[in-house]
Amino acid sequence: MKGEARNEGMRLRACLSELREYVPGKTVRGAVKLSSNENPLGASPKVVEQIASMLKSGDLDISKYPWAEREEALREEISAFLHRFHGVSVPTENIVLGAGSDGILDTLTRMLLERNCEALIPIPTFSLYETLVLLAGGVPRFVHRSADFSVPSDILLELLECNKTKMLFLCSPNNPTGNAVTKEEMRCIADACDAVVVVDEAYAEFASHSFLEEALNRENVVVTRTFSKAFGLAGLRIGYAILPDWLVTAFRKASLPFSVNSVALEAAILALQDEEHLRRTVELVRKEREFLRKHLSKTFKVFPSEANFLLVDVSPLKAKAVCDALAAKGVLVRDCSSFRGAGDSFIRITVGKREQNEKLLAAMQDVVAEV
Numbered sequence: 001m002k003g004e005a006r007n008e009g010m011r012l013r014a015c016l017s018e019l020r021e022y023v024p025g026k027t028v029r030g031a032v033k034l035s036s037n038e039n040p041l042g043a044s045p046k047v048v049e050q051i052a053s054m055l056k057s058g059d060l061d062i063s064k065y066p067w068a069e070r071e072e073a074l075r076e077e078i079s080a081f082l083h084r085f086h087g088v089s090v091p092t093e094n095i096v097l098g099a100g101s102d103g104i105l106d107t108l109t110r111m112l113l114e115r116n117c118e119a120l121i122p123i124p125t126f127s128l129y130e131t132l133v134l135l136a137g138g139v140p141r142f143v144h145r146s147a148d149f150s151v152p153s154d155i156l157l158e159l160l161e162c163n164k165t166k167m168l169f170l171c172s173p174n175n176p177t178g179n180a181v182t183k184e185e186m187r188c189i190a191d192a193c194d195a196v197v198v199v200d201e202a203y204a205e206f207a208s209h210s211f212l213e214e215a216l217n218r219e220n221v222v223v224t225r226t227f228s229k230a231f232g233l234a235g236l237r238i239g240y241a242i243l244p245d246w247l248v249t250a251f252r253k254a255s256l257p258f259s260v261n262s263v264a265l266e267a268a269i270l271a272l273q274d275e276e277h278l279r280r281t282v283e284l285v286r287k288e289r290e291f292l293r294k295h296l297s298k299t300f301k302v303f304p305s306e307a308n309f310l311l312v313d314v315s316p317l318k319a320k321a322v323c324d325a326l327a328a329k330g331v332l333v334r335d336c337s338s339f340r341g342a343g344d345s346f347i348r349i350t351v352g353k354r355e356q357n358e359k360l361l362a363a364m365q366d367v368v369a370e371v
């Protein structure tokens with residue numbers, strides 16, 4: 001054991017000692033899981049049925065590597081979807097695919113950061129950005145968001161003047177705070193910097209606006225998207241990004257070959273063809289988000305959200321105590337203490353179906369009485 005520890009120190013890259021392990025939302029069979037921002041309606045039943053039948057018939061053959069033509073077919077479906085849903089015409093050549101938005105963010109970070117280059121990260125936000133920057137040998141620079149969690153563009157702009165800054169991560173709507181970057185903030189930031197602004201739109205289908213147009217019209221804006229949230233395909237690990245022309249070829253070079261598996265490719269194509277399921281999901285989330293917000297705000301400060309979750313300040317209670325007490329009652333929500341800069345009194349609750357939300361509210365009431 002002692003020898004192993006010594007070998008670790010000698011062989012591992014130094015950045016690994018700084019890294020924190022990603023803490024995923026807990027899963028407990030039978031519990032109401034409102035901790036990972038998944039789709040409360042699950043995947044589209046049409047997708048599940050058709051994938052099962054394609055696997056059975058051999059039309060989808062998992063003994064073969066994924067086909068390039070199916071990637072092309074998916075990029076065409078994505079382009080058509082973005083036009084129908086957001087009214088933006090995105091050429092297929094500007095769309096790239098990856099193993100979830102995580103996979104895409106990883107590729108982008110490896111492409112853009114050299115050793116000691118800096119990346120700006122307004123916190124609290126999705127913790128993976130920090131991990132990826134450190135793994136790429138870069139230096140994460142954190143900027144605290146304002147009290148309402150808006151991005152302090154003046155502070156960012158000052159920091160951006162430094163030539164070492166190569167990337168800026170903007171999550172919109174932001175995980176875990178739920179607020180979106182405003183068009184004005186984006187204009188101001190993107191106009192002023194040479195760094196690549198990566199806009200993580202994992203939750204954009206639930207929001208009032210998206211930055212797709214900025215990715216098409218600006219050389220320094222990239223938008224990443226996922227099939228894990230509104231499309232209910234989190235287990236298949238598939239996402240996409242809209243890149244300006246100059247980044248597309250480099251992205252293909254830097255991606256691992258076949259990083260998107262063949263089942264995920266077909267499921268994503270089918271999910272885009274069942275837009276009814278997506279619309280039902282978005283409608284349910286918006287309605288239930290308001291239901292939860294209204295009830296929770298009788299007791300706690302609840303922040304406005306454009307995503308499929310709500311950030312709740314449970315102070316004077318502690319987030320960990322509340323999450324543990326809820327888990328003991330069979331309801332899983334996210335303790336945000338592990339998000340850098342979030343403090344110890346925030347919890348994040350994924351919007352569920354009405355019966356799940358009612359269970360959460362009842363459990364919350366008991367917890368408040370007990371803790």
Ligand SMILES: Cc1ncc(COP(=O)(O)O)c(C=O)c1O
Pocket residue numbers: 036037099100101102103126171174175200202225226227228234237238239
């Ligand atoms: C802001 C944000 N970006 C990206 C991801 C990861 O998405 P994917 O499943 O596409 O890798 C998540 C997942 O929770 C997220 O919250």
